[in-house]
């Protein structure tokens with residue numbers, strides 16, 4: 755995920771700004787693993803394999 759994406763990404767619940775924390779980035783400076791945090795909702799959205807998962811938590815769990 756390019757860090758520039760932060761400019762367009764917003765919390766899916768409140769459309770507020772997200773805070774980026776980076777756990778791993780690649781040689782191009784793109785975020786591979788990390789998370790996006792919304793302080794307003796107190797929700798954290800994971801970034802896995804460079805893909806931000808911005809599904810609201812209740813839609814994230816896939817049940818059988």
Ligand SMILES: [Zn+2]
Pocket residue numbers: 765766767768769770792793794795796
């Ligand atoms: Zn929010």
